[in-house]
Amino acid sequence: MRTISVASRKGGQGKSFLTRAIAVLALMEGKSVGIIDTDPQGTVALWSKRRPHDSPTVIALGSGTIDGHMATFRKARADLVAIDTPPNVAPIINVAVTKSDSALIVSGVYGEDLEQVAVLATMMTKLKKPSAIILNRVPQGASALREAKNALSTFRLPICPVAIVQRVSHPYASVDGLTASEREPGSKAADELAKMYAWLGKEGLI
Numbered sequence: 001m002r003t004i005s006v007a008s009r010k011g012g013q014g015k016s017f018l019t020r021a022i023a024v025l026a027l028m029e030g031k032s033v034g035i036i037d038t039d040p041q042g043t044v045a046l047w048s049k050r051r052p053h054d055s056p057t058v059i060a061l062g063s064g065t066i067d068g069h070m071a072t073f074r075k076a077r078a079d080l081v082a083i084d085t086p087p088n089v090a091p092i093i094n095v096a097v098t099k100s101d102s103a104l105i106v107s108g109v110y111g112e113d114l115e116q117v118a119v120l121a122t123m124m125t126k127l128k129k130p131s132a133i134i135l136n137r138v139p140q141g142a143s144a145l146r147e148a149k150n151a152l153s154t155f156r157l158p159i160c161p162v163a164i165v166q167r168v169s170h171p172y173a174s175v176d177g178l179t180a181s182e183r184e185p186g187s188k189a190a191d192e193l194a195k196m197y198a199w200l201g202k203e204g205l206i
């Protein structure tokens with residue numbers, strides 16, 4: 001069983017969105033997939049309640065532990081477990097990353113997004129955790145993307161070459177308990193997610 005934590009210190013960068021996206025693409029590949037939602041907001045747990053399918057199984061942290069929920073998924077022979085984490089630097093993020101095989105740091109492209117990456121990049125380096133940074137909510141046609149990639153290169157972590165553009169397909173899919181890969185197959189939104197997923201696999205992060 002592989003486990004990946006998705007994290008960002010700043011809120012609203014797309015942790016829950018990418019956790020769902022990775023889990024669904026793994027499902028579509030025929031894998032058995034679980035999600036642990038460690039955020040008290042329960043964004044992914046609520047999405048799973050809207051979802052017209054039983055999988056992936058989403059477990060909210062609740063009063064349990066990451067170890068305990070991982071053991072449940074291991075027993076159920078899950079191939080992949082994705083862990084959604086809360087914003088800020090809550091201790092649970094450290095626990096999730098420590099217990100995971102890998103981690104994905106999510107950031108927007110603007111200065112106030114990028115300056116929050118440092119804390120987590122340092123955490124990954126200290127924990128020697130295989131990890132990467134992905135840029136999300138990228139505005140179409142802006143030079144901000146190139147500048148963001150330059151700024152992030154100081155962290156010496158791999159940066160996903162596929163940046164995820166801000167597209168309404170993503171929140172619309174979430175309302176239906178789906179992802180763009182399911183709701184709009186063949187769309188640019190779905191294509192970006194598929195390329196991201198392939199890259200994560202190539203890097204050995206999932």
Ligand SMILES: Nc1ncnc2c1ncn2[C@@H]1O[C@H](COP(=O)(O)OP(=O)(O)OP(=O)(O)O)[C@@H](O)[C@H]1O
Nearest residue numbers: 011012013014015016017087137165166167170171
């Ligand atoms: N690439 C994107 N295009 C359009 N909307 C997006 C994109 N990424 C995320 N969103 C939307 O932005 C909002 C915030 O995303 P999400 O909930 O995944 O962020 P988060 O980092 O988990 O937030 P929090 O810190 O509150 O947990 C959601 O409504 C989500 O659908």
Ligand SMILES: [Mg+2]
Nearest residue numbers: 015016039043
């Ligand atoms: Mg979230």
